[in-house]
Amino acid sequence: MYKIAKENLSALFRLIAESQELYLPVRTAEQVNFGVWREDAEVDLDTLKSVKSPKDAFFPQSENLYTCIKEGKKIQIEPEALKEQKFVVFGMKACDVQGVQVLDKVFLADPVDTFYAARRDHGTIVAMACHEPEESCFCKVFGIDCAEPAADVATWMVEGNLYWKSLTEKGEALTKDVESLLESADDADEKKVEDEKAAIRSIVEKLPYSNLSLEGWNGDALSEKFDSPLWEELYKPCLACGTCTFVCPTCQCYDIKDYNTGHGVKRYRCWDSCMYSDFTMMAHGNNRTSQMQRYRQRFMHKLVYFPANNDGMYSCVGCGRCVEKCPASLNIVKVIKAFQKQGGDK
Amino acid sequence: MQEVINRAKELLADGTVARVLGWKAGDLPYNPEPAYFESVESLEDFVYNGFCGANLSKYMIEASKLEGKTMVCLKPCDTYSFNQLIKEHRVDRDKAYIVGVGCKGKLDIEKIRKQGVKGIESIKGAEITDEADNLTIQTLYGEKTCSYADAMLERCHVCKGKEHKIYDEIIGESKDTKDADRFTEVARIEAMSPEEKFAFFQKELSKCIRCNACRNVCPACSCRKCVFDSNKFDSAQKANVDSFEEKMFHIIRAFHVAGRCTDCGECSRVCPQGIPLHLFNRKFIKDINEFYGDFQAGEDTEARGPLTDFTFDDVEPGIVGERG
Numbered sequence: 001m002y003k004i005a006k007e008n009l010s011a012l013f014r015l016i017a018e019s020q021e022l023y024l025p026v027r028t029a030e031q032v033n034f035g036v037w038r039e040d041a042e043v044d045l046d047t048l049k050s051v052k053s054p055k056d057a058f059f060p061q062s063e064n065l066y067t068c069i070k071e072g073k074k075i076q077i078e079p080e081a082l083k084e085q086k087f088v089v090f091g092m093k094a095c096d097v098q099g100v101q102v103l104d105k106v107f108l109a110d111p112v113d114t115f116y117a118a119r120r121d122h123g124t125i126v127a128m129a130c131h132e133p134e135e136s137c138f139c140k141v142f143g144i145d146c147a148e149p150a151a152d153v154a155t156w157m158v159e160g161n162l163y164w165k166s167l168t169e170k171g172e173a174l175t176k177d178v179e180s181l182l183e184s185a186d187d188a189d190e191k192k193v194e195d196e197k198a199a200i201r202s203i204v205e206k207l208p209y210s211n212l213s214l215e216g217w218n219g220d221a222l223s224e225k226f227d228s229p230l231w232e233e234l235y236k237p238c239l240a241c242g243t244c245t246f247v248c249p250t251c252q253c254y255d256i257k258d259y260n261t262g263h264g265v266k267r268y269r270c271w272d273s274c275m276y277s278d279f280t281m282m283a284h285g286n287n288r289t290s291q292m293q294r295y296r297q298r299f300m301h302k303l304v305y306f307p308a309n310n311d312g313m314y315s316c317v318g319c320g321r322c323v324e325k326c327p328a329s330l331n332i333v334k335v336i337k338a339f340q341k342q343g344g345d346k
Numbered sequence: 347m348q349e350v351i352n353r354a355k356e357l358l359a360d361g362t363v364a365r366v367l368g369w370k371a372g373d374l375p376y377n378p379e380p381a382y383f384e385s386v387e388s389l390e391d392f393v394y395n396g397f398c399g400a401n402l403s404k405y406m407i408e409a410s411k412l413e414g415k416t417m418v419c420l421k422p423c424d425t426y427s428f429n430q431l432i433k434e435h436r437v438d439r440d441k442a443y444i445v446g447v448g449c450k451g452k453l454d455i456e457k458i459r460k461q462g463v464k465g466i467e468s469i470k471g472a473e474i475t476d477e478a479d480n481l482t483i484q485t486l487y488g489e490k491t492c493s494y495a496d497a498m499l500e501r502c503h504v505c506k507g508k509e510h511k512i513y514d515e516i517i518g519e520s521k522d523t524k525d526a527d528r529f530t531e532v533a534r535i536e537a538m539s540p541e542e543k544f545a546f547f548q549k550e551l552s553k554c555i556r557c558n559a560c561r562n563v564c565p566a567c568s569c570r571k572c573v574f575d576s577n578k579f580d581s582a583q584k585a586n587v588d589s590f591e592e593k594m595f596h597i598i599r600a601f602h603v604a605g606r607c608t609d610c611g612e613c614s615r616v617c618p619q620g621i622p623l624h625l626f627n628r629k630f631i632k633d634i635n636e637f638y639g640d641f642q643a644g645e646d647t648e649a650r651g652p653l654t655d656f657t658f659d660d661v662e663p664g665i666v667g668e669r670g
Contacts, residue, residue, distance in 0.1 A: 029549045031619050048464070051619055052555060061555065062585035132487060134464045135374060203465070203486055208374065237380040237405075241559035242584070243618050255584060270585030273557075277575055324455075327559045327616030328400065329377035337373060 002164040002175070002182035003189055009045075009162060012181050013037050013090070019177065021087035023057045025050050034089070045091055045157065048134055049321060053249030054096050057089045058119045059103055061246070062270040065115075065256070069264040082118035088174060090126045094149035095139040095319040097127050099249025102306075102315045106252045124170045127151035130200060136320030138209035138333065144317060147200035158196045163189065209318070209333055213340060219308025226300060230342055234335060235295035237328040242273030244298065244322040244331070250315045253279070274298050299335045347394045347474055349517050350419065350447060355386045357417050363443050364414030367405055369398040375469040376455045380405060382416075394419065396472035399452035399499055401612050403427035403437070404565040410438040418442050421449040422520050423501070425511040426608035426644030427565035432512075433647050434606070436568045446510035448474065448518025451494065451502035456620065458483070458497050463490045474518060495525070500624070501611025504528035511645060528609065532628045551593050553619035556585055560596075560613035560623050566603035573598075600626035605634060605653035608644035637661045 004012055016022045017037050025044050026035035032047040034054040066079040092100075100120075107116035127149030130137070139146050148154065152171035156163040163185060166175045175182070185193075204210055217225070245251040255272040258265045272279055274297040280287060288294050306315035316332055323331045354366045370381035371393040378393045380400050401424045409416040420428055425446065431437040453472060458481070465486030471478045471494060481497055483490045495503075504527070508520035535543060561567045561574070573579065574595065600607075609631060613623040634641055638652035638660060 029553060029620075031553055033553070033619075051553075132464060135466050135486070206486055207465075208467070236382055239559065239562040239616075241557050241562040241616075242555075243557040243559045243616075246555045246557045247618055268585075272584055276558075276584065277571075278577060281577065323374070323377070325618040327563055329372055329379040334373060334379075 001185040001190060001193065002179075003161045003185045004164065004182055006157070006160045006162060008181060010043070012178055013043065014039070015178050015181060016088050016090075016174075020085060022090060023054065023087065024090040034091075045128065048093070048130060048132065048137075049319065049324070051321075051325070052247055053099060053319065053321065054089055054092050055099060055103065055249050057087070058100060058123060059107070059116055059252065059254075059271075062268055063115065064266055064268045067261070067264060067266050071263075075264075080115075082114055083122050084118070086122050086124070087119075088124045088126060090128075092125055092127045092149070092151065093130055093319070094127060094144050094146040095137075095142075095317040096249045097125060097149055097151045098139070098142065098144050098317040099319070100125070102250040102313065102317065103252055105306075105310045105313065124153070124174050125151040126153040126155060126171075126174070129154065129156045129196065131157055131196075133200065133203050133207060134320070135208055136323040137204075137207055138212055138318035138320060140204050140207070140210045140318070141212045141214060142314055142316065142318050145201070146204065147197040156193050156196050158192050161189075161192075163193050209320075209323075212333060212336060214303070214314070214336065216339065216343065217303040217307075217314075217336065218312065219304060221304050222300075222308065225304055225339070226296070228339070228342075230338055231292050231296045234330070234338055235292040238275070238291060238295050238330055239328055240275050240277070240291050240294070241327060242271075242275050243325050243327060245273035245275060246271060247321040247325050249317055249319055249321075250302070252315075274301070299332060302332065303336075347392075350394055350445060351389050351392050353445060353515075353517060354383065354389055354392065354417055357443060358383075358386055358389075362415065363417040364412070365409070365416050366392070367402050367409060367416050367418040369393050369400065369419070372397075375466060375472070376453070376458075382409075394447060395474055396451070396453040396494070397455070399454070399615055401427055401563075401565060401610050403431055403610075404563065404568070406437045406442055407431065407568055410436075410441045412441075415441055415443050417445055419445050419447045420510065420513070421447055421452075422508055422510050423449075423506050423608075423610055425513065426506065426642070427610050428644070429512050429647050430606055430608055430644040431565055431568065433644075433651075434568065439647075444510075444513045444515075446513035446516040448516075448520045449508070450474070450519075450521040451498045451505070451523035453481075453494070453497045454499040454615070457499075458492055461490070461492055461496070463492065495523070498523060499611060499615055500622070501609070501615070504609075506609075506642070512647070528628055529632050531622075531625060532632050535625065535629075547593065550621050551596060553621055554596070555619060556595070557618060559616040559618065561599060563612045563616045564599075564603065565608070565610060565612070566606045567599065596621075596623060596626060600630060603627065604630040605641075605651045606643050607631065608642070637665065 022037040023034050025032050027042040027044040031051050032044045033050050033052050064080045069076045107113035130146040152168045153166045166172050253272040254269045256269045258267050274294050302316040357363045366383040369378040370391045372378045376397045383389050403424050432439050467484040469483050471481040481492045502523045505522050505524040508522045607627040634652050641652050
């Protein structure tokens with residue numbers, strides 16, 4: 001394990017950015033989101049959760065796929081280049097790292113999504129343990145340990161030092177690149193990190209959602225959950241906005257659209273939201289015609305369809321962003337609890 | 347709160363209303379959700395406290411299509427939205443039994459978090475009956491206090507007053523929490539150079555994630571199908587095609603609600619990125635006041651809107667150019 005004093009972090013960022021792109025939590029107009037490091041960027045490692053998850057680094061909200069350029073009777077097609085440069089995402093939390101594992105299941109399965117795969121190949125994730133977890137967090141429910149993030153490099157911020165432990169080959173390579181700025185950690189440092197992990201885990205035990213039960217939510221629960229009359233009640237306050245889906249680290253649905261450039265077409269894809277009325281709109285129309293159906297889709301996907309197709313893996317990681325951001329205060333925890341309550345009442 | 351529940355029970359029991367539209371207790375101290383209650387028993391979960399900021403007027407568009415009357419709980423500022431929706435024939439007055447609920451300013455959890463409060467276990471002082479000036483917040487990282495006023499939504503600092511503009515009955519006392527002028531920030535931006543203005547809005551609007559929460563919560567945005575949801579245009583509602591579009595979406599929306607926006611502040615309350623969207627609307631309101639005389643949308647259901655009316659005293663459109 002290595003360490004670096006907090007005040008030397010800007011030197012670390014500068015050094016990384018010399019050879020590759022660096023994404024990290026940046027504060028802009030009072031909000032923290034992952035962005036590209038620049039000398040004048042206000043890096044914020046103290047805010048636990050970025051508003052948007054860092055999934056943009058691998059799966060951007062909007063990206064061009066190819067451009068058609070029309071010249072007289074000729075059409076030229078220019079495919080968008082795949083990511084070819086290395087980059088680092090610094091400061092991801094354990095839940096968001098697990099979010100990337102979820103995205104991997106979707107985009108790296110056959111047929112492989114080449115845009116995503118290129119980013120995964122070139123990206124190195126430096127994760128940070130969650131110093132002070134918050135009441136909206138429930139990663140523990142999904143077996144995630146926010147005290148020990150599983151990434152290329154795991155880091156802990158303890159008493160003015162960032163502790164650095166590489167866990168993979170990519171992590172080793174990055175560590176080598178920045179070795180000149182890192183000091184070796186001694187036994188006393190190791191102890192500090194162990195204490196920090198214990199402190200984090202003891203807080204996690206006390207979080208209000210940590211004991212949430214997922215009993216009954218699995219790939220076999222399809223008919224029972226799908227046909228429940230509860231959805232008719234639960235969806236009602238939903239405004240049908242896309243907040244939950246756009247701040248979510250695992251929502252992976254996208255739409256492909258054409259943009260008329262005046263002299264051709266730009267074909268791009270952008271995140272879609274199952275909350276939107278034209279979600280999965282096809283030539284024959286839309287197969288989900290009511291907001292109840294769209295609302296149900298989101299939770300069924302995360303807790304039933306996804307585990308059914310991915311060896312039981314849920315596509316929720318308990319980051320709690322939807323808990324914090326839903327304008328109507330709806331969220332996946334309330335859904336799980338409502339079903340649990342109904343089960344108990346029977 | 348108990349009084350509202352008792353009244354709701356009576357109205358449900360005697361058949362005056364078929365349902366009650368209010369707020370249901372959440373599972374955290376600050377996340378009650380808008381909810382319909384159809385039985386006396388279900389009212390057990392009814393809650394009305396400082397975190398019930400959601401304006402329920404817009405939900406009445408759908409409720410107006412249901413069988414029977416809906417008892418709806420409206421705070422003073424929510425009643426402006428309801429009036430405006432009546433004027434636009436979007437809600438049915440006869441389908442609503444309006445209980446004007448008292449309000450002493452609503453709380454913004456984001457403002458509490460901004461003060462460094464995290465790991466919230468309980469919040470004392472947010473009940474409607476609480477007289478304390480401070481919130482006492484128990485957290486996993488110790489007890490914190492925070493003044494009620496500092497935790498209020500921006501819109502409550504420019505409160506329109508404690509009067510309900512439309513109601514069938516009023517339950518509870520309200521307080522005028524205004525301690526700022528709503529045009530101060532607009533005037534500050536007006537005084538900026540074009541470059542500064544552009545930089546300000548560019549910085550704020552570049553955070554937009556196109557979740558459409560501002561549009562969907564807005565009582566003035568009640569089109570059955572929004573132009574941004576149409577697949578016949580290049581204006582996708584899901585992503586900003588370029589940095590031009592992210593601005594245009596909000597500017598077009600502000601133009602569309604101009605003269606009808608009551609300044610209820612819901613757009614800014616729900617924005618996950620904390621964009622002060624109300625500033626666009628307030629700029630229009632300020633201009634309308636200056637051009638056509640003071641006008642408050644939703645004050646009543648009859649007055650003609652300044653942009654849908656014509657008098658010979660109206661300013662010429664050229665004034666925009668003249669003002670520079």
